[in-house]
Amino acid sequence: MSEPILTEDQRDALQEVANLAMGQAATRLARLLDSFIELSVPRVKLVAVTEAAQALREMTGIEDTVSAVRQGFRSDIKGEALVICRSDCIAQLCSLVSDPYARSSYEAVSQTELMFDVANVLTGACVSSILDQLGRTPVFSAPGMLGEAMTLDDAFQPGVLQWEVALLVEVNFALEDHSFRAHLVMLMAEESIRHMSMALDALLSSL
């Protein structure tokens, strides 16, 4: 299996595409949580799925257990999006938005519901926007909980997810007090990465 790679220009373009997508997602997340979301430069990295857990640990510094929601997307670029949050972050966020004095859209919410909502906003806005900028209109399948309080190694266990390549889009959505961070990973087959790199070339040559 040849390692799929992106050229420096393609990686730069994808990072900017992710940056725009992140802006869209942040606006929706800010509305959901009634809080300003701090954005940083998104980092994009393509790795084999077998190395994804380690790469994500290096990017995010996550050593604790995580909650992960998975959602499939289909076009000629297809795969699965994972939204990952540290378990204790979700617990903290849950108590924050359930505070009766907070002005968020919630009165009472379980950690699972909240995790689904956050994942839904991030996948919906981010993945749609990335693919839209590449000229694709994806169809989404229903989201599913991959696990709550699992390790990153468990999340990327071979056999659990069938994809070869992980596109780590390190979109850092942080609440202002940094009590919450979320991470997005797009998992794809090699063929989809090829389609994506062609779409990036088309985008670059259109300028």
Add this chain to the structure above:
Amino acid sequence: MPLPIVIADDSLLARKVLTRALPPDWEVDVSYASNGREALALYREGKASVMFLDLTMPDMTGYQVLEALQHEDLNTFVIVVSADVQPMAQARVRALGAAAFIAKPVTPEAVLPILKEYGLYV
């Protein structure tokens, strides 16, 4: 004499998109910066009568550049160009002295009225 302008964005794609969104007959001398520190250095060299400034950059963010500019003789029009379209982000950059805010992706239609408003292009 062409107007010296700076386009500051860490992404090559974004710098290209912005360059293409400028009026084709606008007489400018464009310098590029790929981080905030470079942008500030170009400003100090007098190369930024207008500065198009991205917010999320490594090595000094756009916010930090705006803050630094407040301690200089602010001899520039800063037009913030960002994918962060949260209303609070716009309010913040305005408070830090930015003349205008353009949401990414940048279009010629978004740039032109701002240049005209400040008399930078006629």
